[in-house]
Amino acid sequence: MRTFLPIALVGALFLVVAGLGAAFRDVSASTVEKLDLAGLFDRSEHVVHGRIAKTSVRLGAHGRPETTVELELTTAFWGGAQTSLVFTLPGGALSDGREMVIPGLPKLAVGEEVLLFLSRESKRGLRLPIGLAQGKFQIVRDEHGPAVLVRGASELEVLDPATKKSEKLETRATLDWQATVRELERLANVRREREAREKAESK
Amino acid sequence: MTSARRLGLFAGALVACAAMLGVAFAHVRLTSSSTGSGLKWNSPGKIGITINSTGSDDAPDGSHVAALRNAIAAWNDVPNSKATLVEKTDPDEMARTDWESDGVHLIWFDEDDDSGYFPLGSGVVAITPVWFQSDGEIVDADVLFNGYGFDFTTEDVGGAFDIQDVATHELGHLLGFDHSGWAGATMYPYVSPAVIEHRSLSEDEVHALHHVYPVGGFASITGTVRRTSDSTRVLGAHVVARDANGRTAASALSNSNGDFTLRGLSAGDWTLYATPLDYPVSGWNLSSGQTVQTDFQSTLGPTVTTQASGAVDVGNLYVGANAVLSLGRNNDHFPLRIVRGTTDAYFLRGAGLDSLCTLECSDPSITIQVVSWMNTLVAFDVTAPLGAERGHADLIVTNSLGDVSILPAALEVTPPDPVVTSVSVALGSDLGGTTLTLDGANFEPGARVVVGEHVYVDGVDATVVDDSTITLTTTATVPGLYDVVVLDPSGVEGRLDDGFEFAAIPTIATVFPSAGSDLGGTPVTIRGASFEVGTLVRIDGVTQTNVTLVDSDELVVITEPGSAGGPYTLEVENTSGHVATSVFAYAATPDPMLVGVAPASASTAGGDPVTISGANFGVDTEVWFGADAATGAGGVSVDVTLVDANTLVVRAPAHAAGLVDLVVRDGATGQATALAGAFEFAEPEPSGGGGGCATVTPHGPFEPRSAAEGLAPLVLAFALVRLARSRRFALR
Ligand SMILES: [Zn+2]
Numbered sequence: 001m002r003t004f005l006p007i008a009l010v011g012a013l014f015l016v017v018a019g020l021g022a023a024f025r026d027v028s029a030s031t032v033e034k035l036d037l038a039g040l041f042d043r044s045e046h047v048v049h050g051r052i053a054k055t056s057v058r059l060g061a062h063g064r065p066e067t068t069v070e071l072e073l074t075t076a077f078w079g080g081a082q083t084s085l086v087f088t089l090p091g092g093a094l095s096d097g098r099e100m101v102i103p104g105l106p107k108l109a110v111g112e113e114v115l116l117f118l119s120r121e122s123k124r125g126l127r128l129p130i131g132l133a134q135g136k137f138q139i140v141r142d143e144h145g146p147a148v149l150v151r152g153a154s155e156l157e158v159l160d161p162a163t164k165k166s167e168k169l170e171t172r173a174t175l176d177w178q179a180t181v182r183e184l185e186r187l188a189n190v191r192r193e194r195e196a197r198e199k200a201e202s203k
Numbered sequence: 204m205t206s207a208r209r210l211g212l213f214a215g216a217l218v219a220c221a222a223m224l225g226v227a228f229a230h231v232r233l234t235s236s237s238t239g240s241g242l243k244w245n246s247p248g249k250i251g252i253t254i255n256s257t258g259s260d261d262a263p264d265g266s267h268v269a270a271l272r273n274a275i276a277a278w279n280d281v282p283n284s285k286a287t288l289v290e291k292t293d294p295d296e297m298a299r300t301d302w303e304s305d306g307v308h309l310i311w312f313d314e315d316d317d318s319g320y321f322p323l324g325s326g327v328v329a330i331t332p333v334w335f336q337s338d339g340e341i342v343d344a345d346v347l348f349n350g351y352g353f354d355f356t357t358e359d360v361g362g363a364f365d366i367q368d369v370a371t372h373e374l375g376h377l378l379g380f381d382h383s384g385w386a387g388a389t390m391y392p393y394v395s396p397a398v399i400e401h402r403s404l405s406e407d408e409v410h411a412l413h414h415v416y417p418v419g420g421f422a423s424i425t426g427t428v429r430r431t432s433d434s435t436r437v438l439g440a441h442v443v444a445r446d447a448n449g450r451t452a453a454s455a456l457s458n459s460n461g462d463f464t465l466r467g468l469s470a471g472d473w474t475l476y477a478t479p480l481d482y483p484v485s486g487w488n489l490s491s492g493q494t495v496q497t498d499f500q501s502t503l504g505p506t507v508t509t510q511a512s513g514a515v516d517v518g519n520l521y522v523g524a525n526a527v528l529s530l531g532r533n534n535d536h537f538p539l540r541i542v543r544g545t546t547d548a549y550f551l552r553g554a555g556l557d558s559l560c561t562l563e564c565s566d567p568s569i570t571i572q573v574v575s576w577m578n579t580l581v582a583f584d585v586t587a588p589l590g591a592e593r594g595h596a597d598l599i600v601t602n603s604l605g606d607v608s609i610l611p612a613a614l615e616v617t618p619p620d621p622v623v624t625s626v627s628v629a630l631g632s633d634l635g636g637t638t639l640t641l642d643g644a645n646f647e648p649g650a651r652v653v654v655g656e657h658v659y660v661d662g663v664d665a666t667v668v669d670d671s672t673i674t675l676t677t678t679a680t681v682p683g684l685y686d687v688v689v690l691d692p693s694g695v696e697g698r699l700d701d702g703f704e705f706a707a708i709p710t711i712a713t714v715f716p717s718a719g720s721d722l723g724g725t726p727v728t729i730r731g732a733s734f735e736v737g738t739l740v741r742i743d744g745v746t747q748t749n750v751t752l753v754d755s756d757e758l759v760v761i762t763e764p765g766s767a768g769g770p771y772t773l774e775v776e777n778t779s780g781h782v783a784t785s786v787f788a789y790a791a792t793p794d795p796m797l798v799g800v801a802p803a804s805a806s807t808a809g810g811d812p813v814t815i816s817g818a819n820f821g822v823d824t825e826v827w828f829g830a831d832a833a834t835g836a837g838g839v840s841v842d843v844t845l846v847d848a849n850t851l852v853v854r855a856p857a858h859a860a861g862l863v864d865l866v867v868r869d870g871a872t873g874q875a876t877a878l879a880g881a882f883e884f885a886e887p888e889p890s891g892g893g894g895g896c897a898t899v900t901p902h903g904p905f906e907p908r909s910a911a912e913g914l915a916p917l918v919l920a921f922a923l924v925r926l927a928r929s930r931r932f933a934l935r
């Protein structure tokens with residue numbers, strides 16, 4: 001699996017880097033589409049926080065396994081799901097041991113608390129986390145402190161939504177999940193307003 | 204690489220582990236989630252690969268084929284590996300799109316999300332679903348390009364992904380390999396448009412092949428990664444070996460006991476280190492669900508010597524405490540290409556990158572000059588010496604506390620891009636056979652040349668003469684104007700746009716007869732190559748209206764009238780405008796005609812009288828037994844008795860048994876006619892009785908006229924003979 005979503009999810013850091021990117025353009029061989037948290041948010045049909053309640057594998061349209069995941073919702077930041085969201089991913093292991101793997105697709109285990117950025121459905125009703133592993137975040141609750149957010153394949157852990165500062169963030173033991181929630185809610189508002197504006201303009 | 208996130212600790216502790224088995228693989232293999240078995244093909248020597256014939260809508264010129272062939276070759280060309288991807292070229296199979304069938308391993312550009320695996324916006328450029336049994340035996344795997352969501356290219360079109368680069372990566376999955384922790388490996392999980400450095404395999408992939416599909420024995424290094432602080436074992440630590448030159452050479456992840464095995468090694472000295480798999484590749488990029496702990500800092504271990512085979516145990520590899528220091532993020536571009544003999548400027552993201560840090564390369568011959576430290580970013584210049592070998596090297600950052608972070612295989616040393624300045628010949632036949640000399644620069648041994656769908660390989664069907672000259676002889680290729688591309692073994696390329704054209708260029712081998720009556724109506728057979736529907740024939744500038752395409756190598760023209768004289772230019776012109784020329788003459792005399800021959804057979808011993816009837820015979824008329832009716836070539840001429848303009852008498856020559864053509868030719872003008880298969884030579888009857896064939900006239904004194912009168916009234920119409928000869932009639 002090859003993905004194309006090198007994401008700088010960092011507010012302040014992203015700005016610094018974007019500026020430098022221009023300065024170094026002549027020495028950098030290629031250009032990468034840089035998606036910050038907003039970019040990730042805007043690509044998603046569902047941005048959801050919850051716990052994986054159930055997964056089941058069956059043979060899909062191609063005679064190949066598909067995994068249906070039931071997410072018990074805590075919050076739907078985007079997509080209008082109510083109490084749960086059921087979606088299907090390609091691949092999975094059948095009870096007889098036969099299995100299909102999509103290299104790069106993150107595993108979703110029952111009991112995990114996650115923040116997922118999910119794509120719209122494909123023509124065969126399948127979804128993918130945006131950027132595969134990059135679209136899955138794991139919520140880890142520290143019994144001694146506030147909830148923390150753990151990034152899978154990228155650098156969300158250096159995001160400090162409260163301060164927008166990236167420096168020294170890596171010395172922090174935890175991230176403020178509530179601040180992250182506020183940032184996601186802000187992104188939802190921005191997207192809602194933009195879509196309403198686009199709708200109005202198209203009339 | 205390292206960072207002081209206790210988050211990392213949490214991550215290590217809390218990653219879902221579908222398979223907590225004691226398996227540690229060199230590089231990283233795909234595994235069965237039920238048994239932990241590494242995936243592999245049980246018959247790796249002939250893994251069929253079918254390139255779907257529809258191709259990519261971004262490469263309507265068909266250039267994807269050579270790109271995919273190069274990707275296949277990258278894996279096949281590794282020495283001492285059993286794994287061989289065999290391209291299947293059956294047209295029916297190439298037309299298939301049922302990738303999910305076990306019987307076909309397709310490379311397919313899914314332009315319309317027919318697979319259902321490419322929802323819009325997912326960011327997935329290509330995928331390789333791998334279907335396997337619980338014991339890890341791969342049953343089917345197919346490479347699907349997301350043509351629905353992305354553009355692809357073979358020639359560095361902006362914003363599009365390089366087909367060869369992406370395919371080389373995906374074929375690694377097809378062979379059973381997961382993502383690599385090396386920033387510069389082919390199996391690095393991320394790709395950007397214009398990146399081509401993953402076209403060539405890193406040593407990580409080479410060792411993966413030697414581990415899973417070995418030919419012969421290899422050495423291995425085993426050990427256990429432990430924390431210095433409390434001797435606890437580190438799970439999923441990325442253990443890397445460097446060779447004696449400081450180049451990144453092999454890697455493994457420690458297993459659920461902290462044990463690791465570096466496999467597929469040859470004899471040599473290896474310096475080990477362990478580094479957390481956190482940036483830019485993390486455990487989330489792996490499909491195994493393996494626990495990956497990252498709460499330590501990159502730590503150098505011992506240097507180990509291996510023999511050609513056998514295991515060396517290094518015991519414990521202790522790693523230092525976590526540190527606020529890391530280098531490389533997945534939105535950096537990897538690998539950082541360093542052209543030997545030059546200085547290249549780069550920057551990398553990270554953490555803890557302050558001005559008290561130092562940055563160096565694991566290969567001490569490669570020098571680094573830092574331009575600026577900005578805590579989350581470092582800008583620097585890298586210089587590789589002129590003689591630097593191709594391959595990867597690590598970047599090492601050290602802070603004022605002595606903490607270390609190593610970014611494995613971040614740099615890739617390559618030669619400069621090849622430059623193709625000119626090609627000696629601009630046009631050649633689509634049938635191949637044209638010898639080309641490519642002039643340019645930076646050509647190196649092992650170079651590959653792409654012209655059309657064919658890849659010419661140094662030492663196979665091309666020769667790198669020196670660094671500015673490559674020679675090759677073209678192979679048959681579909682007509683068209685093609686770029687001439689020279690690829691270095693590192694994957695970097697040089698291109699001469701529209702450098703060579705393959706065309707259906709007609710050639711003429713024979714024209715028979717070489718002359719005809721000035722009144723026209725002479726059947727003339729033109730033999731050659733690359734004749735096609737619509738091919739024109741002109742004699743002395745006059746377009747011939749009655750032309751029959753017998754085959755791509757044969758035309759039959761019934762001539763128009765012309766002026767006696769010549770020889771005139773005879774031209775054959777294809778629809779592409781390419782022309783071949785020969786000559787043809789007109790004579791003021793009527794063409795000889797052949798009507799019959801009696802008897803129609805004779806003894807192989809020769810000497811039997813034969814009467815030939817026809818018209819327009821004269822003193823210069825020659826008779827040839829066994830000459831080719833289409834070309835006039837070959838055969839045996841005999842003495843001719845001219846009875847009259849309609850009758851010739853000859854004695855059959857000695858000739859091997861069999862049916863032969865008969866040619867009658869005017870030696871003065873070149874006018875001629877032929878009867879195909881008109882005469883048979885037969886062995887004499889061994890009994891001695893009877894003598895000759897049944898059709899031979901009764902024995903007696905040689906009576907030419909009576910022999911002629913004894914002719915059966917058979918008239919062999921020339922047209923019928925032509926028709927019989929046209930059994931190969933097949934228009935292109
Ligand atoms: Zn991949």
